Every structure is written in C-alpha cells, then in structure tokens.
Amino acid sequence: MRSLLPVATVSMFVIALWYVMAVVMNSAWTLDQAKRSGVELSFSEIVFDTMEQERPRLPSPHQVALELWDATIDKKITSRRSLVFHGWVTLSATLLGFLIGSLLGVLLAVSIVHSRVMDMGVMPWAIASQTIPILALAPMIIVILNSVGLSGLIPKAIISAYLSFFPVVVGMVSGFRSPEFMQQDLMRTYNATAWQVFWKLRVPASLPFLFTSLKIGIAASLVGAIVGELPTGAVAGLGARLLAGSYYGQTTQIWAALFSAAILAAMLVGTIGMLQRVTLARMGMDR
C-alpha cells in the first residue's frame, strides 16, 4: 500500500498531460469548423469542444473510459460490439499459444542443456527466429495454415507460440544451468543418475527463472495473438477491433481496444506473479 501514493501521483500526471495533449491535438479541427461557420470561440468553448468530438485525433481520457465501460459492462458479452467478446477471442488464442510456446520452450531448454549438439544447433535458430518481424511472418503463417484447412484459433495460437517460446527457452537454459558446480559435485558423490540430478537439482533451481520467463512469454503471447488477428481482416478479437477502428477513423474505439489489451496483459502477468509468489513461498525462496 506504500506504493499507492507514488502510483497515484504518476497516474494523475499522465492523465493531466493526456488532457493537455487532447486540447492541443484536437483544437485544429475545432477552430477549422468554427472558421467555416464564421463563429468566434472563447478559450473555454474550444477546450470543451476538443473533449467531446466524435472522431478526435486523440480522444480524451473520459471518452476512452466511457467507451470502455460501454463496450464491456453495458453490452451483452455475446454482442459483436462487446469488448468482452473480442477480449475472449484474443485471450483464448493467447492462452493456447502460451501453452504451446512455453511447453516447447521448456522442452527445447531441457534438450539444449543435456546435449551439446542441440546447444550448438538449435540455439542460433531460436535467436534467428526472433529477428524476423512477426508482422511480416504472421500473414504467411495464416495463409499457409489456411491452405491446409486450419483457420481461426489455431493459426493465431501458433503465432502466439512463436513469440512466447523464445523467452522461455533463454530463461530456462539459464535456469537449468544455474546450480553451482558444488551442488552438482554433491550429486555426483551420491552417484545420482542424470534423471535424479535433473529432478532434484536442475528443476527446482530453475523455478525462479521459469516464472520470470513465463511473465515475458505470456505478454509476448498476447502481442502474437493480436498481430495474428490483423491479416484475417477484422473478423474478431482485440486486433480486429484495432483494425476496424483504424478503417473507420474510430479513434476512441482504438484506444478502448488498446486499453483492454493492456488490462488483459496486466491480469495475465499478475496471475503468473501470484503463482510465482505462492510457489516460491512454499519452497522457502520468497525472500
């Protein structure tokens, strides 16, 4: 609770700055309209108008908040105008992609740690895979999977997995390698099998690394799912809302979708953070 004051202060500042920027950016349109109809506007009238435009360049905070409220609470969740509906579409692809990506990541890390060939052969490819802009790759994944009859959830989940496996691989390779030589020597003096060393030493030692990489991975998954929704042409999901918003100049809708994505990401990362705290506390590693 001690962090409440600083957080509130920063938020207030950001919101204030946002309002100022809204006035600055939207006033051009207001003044233009006034000039065409030959009306002189007072300063307060200009300020008021910049905050209530239909299609502002930068919607003001309360407009975005209202849109968010309207699209999540007031709409039926089955409605295509409900952000809950679109959020769920994105969330399901995110979760499936995250599951595939982190499983793949952990498996790759296990094989890299236990095999020099995998270490030399796979790691460079894993790194290379992340240098290709996902925006360029996503349409191809969609098209190729579509041609083999896969559409909807699966292609998006695969793009999601593509982004989320990498932080998990990198994190878990460090995690599995984190035990000190002494701890490994100790296992050797017990004549432990590789299997025992893995389960009794490497796995528990890697858990703090696991949670950290899962946090990064799930955020990347969400980005992947949203990007995966763009090439399909605004069917459904938060990505589709963003795309539709930009087609029709609905800036408020874009911002509302952006905020729902951010809130979703915060909830996902927060959930893993909670799992992390509970697990590490039970293992006595929560100092």
Next chain:
Amino acid sequence: MPSSSSIAIDARDVGLRFDTADGYVEALKGVNLTVNSGEFVSLIGPSGCGKTTFLRVVAALEEPTSGQIMVNGMSPDEARRARAYGYVFQAAGLYPWRTIFRNVCLPLEVMRFGREERAERARKAIEMVGLGGFENRFPWQLSGGMQQRASIARALCFDAEILLMDEPFGALDEIVRDRLNEHLLSLWRRTGKTVAFVTHSIPEAVYLSTKIVVMSSRPGRITDVIESPLGRDRPLEIRDTSVFLEVAQRVRAGLRSSHDD
C-alpha cells in the same frame, strides 16, 4: 565397524597434471599416503598445494594422471559408486528450496532408501550434529555454522565409512569453529569413521588429527607426515599443553621449510 588394521585410503605415487592455457600445472606429484580405517587425517598446506585436489581424487571427482589410489580396497570411482564416502564441501551448499530435514534426506532419496528409513536416519543425523528442533527451517534461516552442521549431517546420514571434509569450517569465526571442532571430534569418536580433513589452520589440524599431512605447492606434494602423540580424548584445553605446542611447532616448521624452497 572395520578392523583398525584395514586401510581406508592408499595412495601410491599419485600425480595429477592440469592442462591449462599457460601450460601444465602439477597439482599433485608423487603423493604417497596410507590412511588406516578409523584415523582422523588432516591435510594442511598453503593454498595451491593440492590438498583439496587430493581429496577430490579420493572422491573420484578428479582423476589422477599417474600413480595408483585405492579407497576401501577399490578404485575411487568404484568407491564412489559404492557410496563409500560422505563429502563435506567448503560451503554448506544446502539446497535453498529444501528444509534442513529435507536437505539431509537428499542423499537418502537419491540412494532410494524407503520413506520411513529416510526419516529415521535424517532425524538421527540431525540429532547427532545438534540441530534437533531446526528440521523445518530453511537454510537461510540458520547461521553459517548451523548450515555447515546440517551439511555434515547430510554427509553422515547414509553411514559411509569415510568422511571427506574440505575446509568445512574455513568461512566460520574462531568461536564457532572451536565449538564445531569439539563437536566433530566427539562425533568421530562415537562413530569410528575415517576422516580426511583439509584445513589451513595449524591449531585445527593438531587438535583434530591422529595424523597430520603437511603439503607444499608447485608441485603439490607431501613434505611431512606427523603421527600425533595426543590421545583420543581431547578437551579444548589440550591446546595449551606442551605436547600440543610441540606438534604445532613441527607442523609450522614443515610448512615454513616447504615455503622456503
């Protein structure tokens, strides 16, 4: 318990060369040493004299490049696989995610003891090092000395005949060290184990050992082997007796002469 005449460690002309970027380093050269069962042997010498390396050779954590070594009549690796020794490292090296009890259980789990036997042996070992009541603490909740005691319990619990200890009390302060030394001696007397103990403290070596092995560096070798005239019962005050001081003197002389050449 093995008979007092049997040999626990028998090293003949053992040598170990490390191939480093700057050429060969002779960590051990021509090391001859016989340790009888039930003896308490200290290896003392300056850093880099190969005392830790020798202990690691006994434990089959390093392989000698020349000579022969037998542990309990087997090769070191056979002895390792037969779990003939317990090893105590310089740092306690407890697994931070395990409680003290579960840390002591670790070797027992690896060696596939049954659940009940694990619990019984772990409790006994914890009791033996005087950590009763701390079973459910995590390592970070214990002082350094207590952690090291837990690591000794971990090396004791599976009842290996040989205990290899690599400067286990090096990082602890004098007072804690004295207490642990006393404790270790009484443990050794009660269990009749063979102990090989690496240290660079002269009083510690003299106080604990029945046999003191003085080593010197470059190349790592043995310069003197001193059979202690002290009896098995050793109160801390024995360190003020003339016999004790004479032995300490001889160890110091051995260390100094090896340092000069």
